[in-house]
Amino acid sequence: MKPYFQEREKKMLVAAEQSKPSIKITDHIYAGNSANMRNGDTKIQVERFSFRYGANKVLKDVSLNVRAREVTSIIGPSGCGKSTLLRCFNRMNDLIAGTRADGNILIEGQDIYDPRVDVVELRKKVGMVFQKPNPFPKTIFDNIAYGLRINGIRQKSEIIQRVEQSLRDSALWEEVKDRLTDSGLSLSGGQQQRLCVARALAIQPEIVLMDEPASALDPIATAKLEELIVRLKEKYTIVIVTHNMQQAARISDKTAFLMQGEMVEFGVTKDIFTKPTKKITEEYITGRFG
Amino acid sequence: MIKILDRIFKYIGIGAVLLGLIVLAVLVLDVVRDGFPRLTWDFFTSYPSSKPEQAGILSAWVGTLWIMLTTAALTIPLGIGAAIYLEEYAPKNRWTDFIEINIANLAGVPSVVYGILGLGLFVRALHMDRSVLAGSCTLALLVLPIVILSTREALRAVPSSIREAAYAVGATRWQAISGQVLPAAFGNILTGIILAMSRAIGETAPLVTLGALTYIPFLPTPPVSVSPSFPYVNFSLKGLLDPFTVLPIQIFNWVSRPQKGFLICAAAGIIVLLIITLCLNGAAIYLRHKHQKNW
Numbered sequence: 001m002k003p004y005f006q007e008r009e010k011k012m013l014v015a016a017e018q019s020k021p022s023i024k025i026t027d028h029i030y031a032g033n034s035a036n037m038r039n040g041d042t043k044i045q046v047e048r049f050s051f052r053y054g055a056n057k058v059l060k061d062v063s064l065n066v067r068a069r070e071v072t073s074i075i076g077p078s079g080c081g082k083s084t085l086l087r088c089f090n091r092m093n094d095l096i097a098g099t100r101a102d103g104n105i106l107i108e109g110q111d112i113y114d115p116r117v118d119v120v121e122l123r124k125k126v127g128m129v130f131q132k133p134n135p136f137p138k139t140i141f142d143n144i145a146y147g148l149r150i151n152g153i154r155q156k157s158e159i160i161q162r163v164e165q166s167l168r169d170s171a172l173w174e175e176v177k178d179r180l181t182d183s184g185l186s187l188s189g190g191q192q193q194r195l196c197v198a199r200a201l202a203i204q205p206e207i208v209l210m211d212e213p214a215s216a217l218d219p220i221a222t223a224k225l226e227e228l229i230v231r232l233k234e235k236y237t238i239v240i241v242t243h244n245m246q247q248a249a250r251i252s253d254k255t256a257f258l259m260q261g262e263m264v265e266f267g268v269t270k271d272i273f274t275k276p277t278k279k280i281t282e283e284y285i286t287g288r289f290g
Numbered sequence: 291m292i293k294i295l296d297r298i299f300k301y302i303g304i305g306a307v308l309l310g311l312i313v314l315a316v317l318v319l320d321v322v323r324d325g326f327p328r329l330t331w332d333f334f335t336s337y338p339s340s341k342p343e344q345a346g347i348l349s350a351w352v353g354t355l356w357i358m359l360t361t362a363a364l365t366i367p368l369g370i371g372a373a374i375y376l377e378e379y380a381p382k383n384r385w386t387d388f389i390e391i392n393i394a395n396l397a398g399v400p401s402v403v404y405g406i407l408g409l410g411l412f413v414r415a416l417h418m419d420r421s422v423l424a425g426s427c428t429l430a431l432l433v434l435p436i437v438i439l440s441t442r443e444a445l446r447a448v449p450s451s452i453r454e455a456a457y458a459v460g461a462t463r464w465q466a467i468s469g470q471v472l473p474a475a476f477g478n479i480l481t482g483i484i485l486a487m488s489r490a491i492g493e494t495a496p497l498v499t500l501g502a503l504t505y506i507p508f509l510p511t512p513p514v515s516v517s518p519s520f521p522y523v524n525f526s527l528k529g530l531l532d533p534f535t536v537l538p539i540q541i542f543n544w545v546s547r548p549q550k551g552f553l554i555c556a557a558a559g560i561i562v563l564l565i566i567t568l569c570l571n572g573a574a575i576y577l578r579h580k581h582q583k584n585w
């Protein structure tokens with residue numbers, strides 16, 4: 001694996017940074033003054049953001065605003081860069097060699113691609129649920145406790161309490177409370193995915209990213225997960241990638257339609273689905289391609 | 291026509307397999323017939339002797355145990371550490387490619403060469419003499435490439451989704467490796483280590499080259515001893531610097547004696563060595579199956 005930043009890019013960024021008046025990075029940014037963030041305040045601000053894998057530019061000047069405690073969905077044909085965009089919000093793409101980001105992503109006003117940003121802290125604040133359920137090959141309990149432990153929580157009683165809380169929050173508690181020491185892999189696909197949600201929630205992030213979280217699930221498990229997402233909106237800001245138009249329409253407040261790496265249309269979900277401004281959006285949501 | 295060829299090759303193949311198995315079976319049967327009656331309690335508790343009826347493998351199996359434990363203690367941390375570095379931390383450049391190619395090549399170097407290296411480096415230059423430590427260091431070098439390669443394989447087999455999951459809850463790289471990747475790879479790593487050990491246990495050539503003695507009528511200083519006065523229990527690593535012999539060398543020595551009685555001793559020793567190797571390989575196979583995961 002490559003270091004998080006290619007040396008050259010790091011230098012460029014540092015140089016660019018020095019020409020700006022420097023902002024003082026204080027802890028409050030990540031300690032979360034978010035508790036007093038009102039619903040509807042801008043949580044994630046994407047400004048003319050581009051991203052490439054080597055020479056392959058997959059995001060082109062994308063801009064959008066994600067508001068606090070809303071569900072924002074990203075839709076678009078497969079390969080258009082939905083996952084890439086989502087994985088930029090917690091800098092998961094840093095793990096891939098030879099990538100490059102231009103433009104800004106601000107989370108609560110802080111540029112997350114600033115070289116001084118601690119990605120580990122960033123990811124504690126921006127949780128993620130992946131497309132394919134990926135529980136750790138450990139017990140159900142340890143799947144959640146791991147995140148707590150690496151976040152410095154040592155007290156057994158607190159770990160136990162927070163494992164239970166996050167399993168309740170992810171609507172899995174009733175199904176697993178008697179088998180917490182079973183392997184996480186022994187659960188059904190839908191349960192595994194809710195375990196992954198619980199794992200993300202346990203460390204109390206402010207934003208939860210979900211990449212087609214229902215794509216490997218049956219309709220009943222999907223319905224449960226959707227219900228869960230809508231409920232989570234009370235506490236969390238959620239960005240969800242989905243290829244399922246009905247799902248986007250059902251659960252999200254805002255919808256972003258991405259095509260070939262460009263933001264075609266972004267707005268209130270109801271408007272996008274009832275009166276899209278672009279013809280291509282209409283064609284896509286009515287299923288004429290994609 | 292093609293069908294006939296096909297059939298001919300099939301029979302040649304079966305014949306080749308059967309031939310190997312039959313030869314092996316005959317050898318094992320022969321050894322067991324000769325050696326089995328010799329496998330008494332005394333055989334395990336007696337030192338070698340000039341009289342075949344009284345000779346035993348005490349110093350040999352204790353020496354083997356010493357060598358194996360010391361080799362494991364040296365190889366496991368070094369091998370796993372090197373593998374983690376190469377697999378998880380090292381930048382991918384020409385320098386690391388060069389290291390990788392060399393490790394792969396080292397795994398194929400004949401073991402006598404390691405013996406010569408051990409003789410020059412450990413026995414002579416570092417003045418370890420023909421000690422347990424010198425033998426273990428030499429064997430550790432010999433199996434290190436195997437441990438590194440198999441550990442890297444094991445780490446690579448852990449799906450990236452597990453790493454991503456760890457990073458996504460705010461793990462640092464070391465937290466992801468130590469908390470998730472290593473435990474997930476544990477079974478495969480252990481399998482590799484056991485196979486490396488079962489290779490080391492049968493090695494004769496490098497130890498002979500080192501000059502390991504064949505007639506040792508005493509044991510290395512025991513690591514734990516009890517005394518009647520304070521502090522009652524004593525720990526000592528002095529045994530590491532004592533001379534040693536091991537099972538394959540003892541067997542090799544007996545086989546080269548003219549008396550028929552020593553051949554029987556050798557057969558009995560071979561049975562012991564075979565059983566240990568079988569157990570190790572069995573454990574490796576068992577672990578491999580047990581830890582096969584469907585992620």
Ligand SMILES: Nc1ncnc2c1ncn2[C@@H]1O[C@H](COP(=O)(O)OP(=O)(O)O)[C@@H](O)[C@H]1O
Binds near residue numbers: 053058076083096
């Ligand atoms: N790890 C990667 N390395 C190189 N190219 C990638 C990688 N991941 C995705 N891509 C490319 O980026 C484009 C967008 O992929 P992705 O964001 O996964 O699309 P989506 O999630 O919308 O289906 C695709 O063309 C894909 O080939």
Ligand SMILES: [Mg+2]
Binds near residue numbers: 084211
């Ligand atoms: Mg995708």
